Amino acid sequence: MKKIFAISGSTKTSSTNGLYISAISQLLGKDFEVFIFPTIADIPHFNPDLDSVDPPQIVYELRKSIQLADGIIISTPEYAMGLPGSLKNLLDWTVSSSTLSGKPILVLVASTQGEKAYQSIIDTLTVIEARISPLLIPFAKAKITSEAVIIHNETLESLRSLVRSFVASIENG
Numbered sequence: 001m002k003k004i005f006a007i008s009g010s011t012k013t014s015s016t017n018g019l020y021i022s023a024i025s026q027l028l029g030k031d032f033e034v035f036i037f038p039t040i041a042d043i044p045h046f047n048p049d050l051d052s053v054d055p056p057q058i059v060y061e062l063r064k065s066i067q068l069a070d071g072i073i074i075s076t077p078e079y080a081m082g083l084p085g086s087l088k089n090l091l092d093w094t095v096s097s098s099t100l101s102g103k104p105i106l107v108l109v110a111s112t113q114g115e116k117a118y119q120s121i122i123d124t125l126t127v128i129e130a131r132i133s134p135l136l137i138p139f140a141k142a143k144i145t146s147e148a149v150i151i152h153n154e155t156l157e158s159l160r161s162l163v164r165s166f167v168a169s170i171e172n173g
């Protein structure tokens, strides 16, 4: 059983990105166990002074979960032409520890438009040398039901191909 650690850039309870994480989990199938990080909003503001071998407990747990995972899913909306602050904050905590370096990451931007957030997360994950399989889904809310069923054929095909690329990246070590 492969372990996948999923992070949503949305702090909403009822979230389109949460639905996409569910849809991706279904596409991954039974050989993958997906754990969704529940507390992105509780991570303290990044502070280099606290970014030591003894960081805040929640940051320690976040880094440990990422280290133990075979692959990571990050699915996020765009806010005000960029990444949501909560997600950028989480990513900043992973930089000096190189926690995401070399990790296979399925990156989804599910938003109304999303181009800026898409470019931004690719730039950030590239500079920290993650191995990314990225996809942008504009008008994302209209393409998925509240039961996480993708109702847009092209999007479903793109997601299947994305998942294949992610799985290959995990299997290639």
Ligand SMILES: Cc1cc2nc3c(=O)[nH]c(=O)nc-3n(C[C@H](O)[C@H](O)[C@H](O)COP(=O)(O)O)c2cc1C
Pocket (backbone or CB within 6 Å): 010, 011, 012, 014, 015, 016, 017, 018, 076, 077, 078, 079, 080, 081, 082, 110, 111, 112, 113, 114, 115, 140, 141
């Ligand atoms: C404050 C705010 C700003 C937003 N700005 C953008 C934006 O710049 N570009 C965009 O594509 N969508 C923007 N949106 C729309 C969200 O990205 C979109 O509703 C997304 O599907 C929400 O995903 P979620 O349900 O997972 O939170 C914004 C939404 C909010 C609440």
